[in-house]
Amino acid sequence: MNPVGNRPPRDTGPIELRDFGPNGRRLGTPADCYDGSPWELHRGELVEQMGSKDIHAITMALLAALFRTHAREGMTVMTDVYCDLTDEQGSSLRAPDVVVVSDLEEPKDDVYRGKPVLAVEVRGTQSKRYVEEKVRLYVEHDWPLVWIAHPVRQEVEVFSQAGSSVVYRLGASLPLPAILDKHGLEAIPVAAIFSETEASRYTDGWVATRAEARGEARAEIRTCARSILQVLAARGLPISDALRARILACTDAATLDRWLILAATANTPDAIG
Template identity: 25%
Template sequence: MTPAERERLLVRILDALSDPRSAMAEGRPHHKAKVRAIDMLTLHFGSTGRVIYLAEELAVLYPGEEVFAPDILAVLDVPQPEDDPRMAWVVADEGRGLSMVLEVLHQGNRNKDLVANVERYARLGIPEYFVYDRLRQQVHGYRLPEPDAARYQRIVPQMGRHASSVLGLDLAVVGDRLQFFHGMAELFGSADLIGRLKGMMESLEARTEQAQAQAEQAQAQAEQAQAQAEQAMAGLREAILAALSMRQIPCQDEARARLLACQEPATLQRWLLRAMSAGSLDEIFAE
């Protein structure tokens, strides 16, 4: 392409993108659905390592055709640059056309997305075309039956899912949102992952607090048990001293110190039994 041809091409693209009818937004619902869809796809293919180029509202020019800017486009086997310098996808320069187009329809031109684009994208040889009708919560899928076909065939949903051979994913409406599936697994967007991570953190914090409360409760119970054991041993010591006093057996300082120092309930119980019948301290404290 000569510099003059490229300049004329750029003028055509800028004119198309500055057309008020083309630039007219469909509102926040349309924008959110489109952004969420490309976010899910970008995260999925980034994690699987599959080489696929994704873009939203990128101007596309086929030879001899008017410029158009689909909501989401995909091109297989083209790397996704971190800082994409493309201002448009020019088929003559890229050497290949689009592999898949996804349009989000909310309050826009239904005839354009569901009739005109079906004919146009098939004629351009785009293998797959999907429309997410957000207003009616439906998915429409179209596929070329053969590489050289010029008319789409409808993709028949299976269990409510439309299979995309290009993406290797299924599309379906779940609740009030467009959802992608890889096998039985749902794809998640950044907001979904952040929400799940936040939920996991909150659950972890709750379990940590519960474990801490249980540990504190166990410590309190252990302290209570220790206090009860000490009270029981104190009672045994008092009972031994009372038995000695009742039987008029003097308790010398050394024996008293040994009695007060003993921390074994079984030993104190044995001494108490002996104190009821023994005739001397030696018999009571004998090993």
């Protein structure tokens, strides 16, 4: 394809003067991939990044907000960050739209080297080949979970190490990985990936609802503990400081319910605990 003769392939210098790789794209190096660069690198060949515009950018923002809300402690959510996927077939630096990683101790001004626990590509203005090539590379490098979000079709295609992909469409619930269960959310409607109104129910709205529910549960537990002490006192049974502390410290509703029955029926407070 290139009359290079015996000279090494030209992969540096002005882009338009570089040689072509086996897939018909200009050759490049990791030095071409920097913050703000229009390029990604796929096994030694340059691939032009597609800009995040309109619905593509909105979907990215909704996903990032969702992940940051529900990610467990120690997880880091990043957008448009270069990930090193270099292998024996050549240097690769690809930038997923959104990734969740577990092994980033502190933000670094560098490419990410590791395996994200979740990576997402948003299919916007990019060609099908562009997205599928990236996802295929992620899967080849054993990334455990990869999503392709299709804003136009309103569906999410999920790739996992289990094998073939699964497509979730409007009306379905998309299962979330365990790393996103900080607030007890196990699945999310597909519509929440693409709609700001729906998404808000599972970010700030979800957290507020869960906090309210936890507050009510704590209040019920405190009430039950006080009821146990009141029943024991009303029956004239002695309450030691240790027993009082054990009852007030218990946070298991089922245990407290059992103790309440014992407080009303047992002949001695020793039956509790």
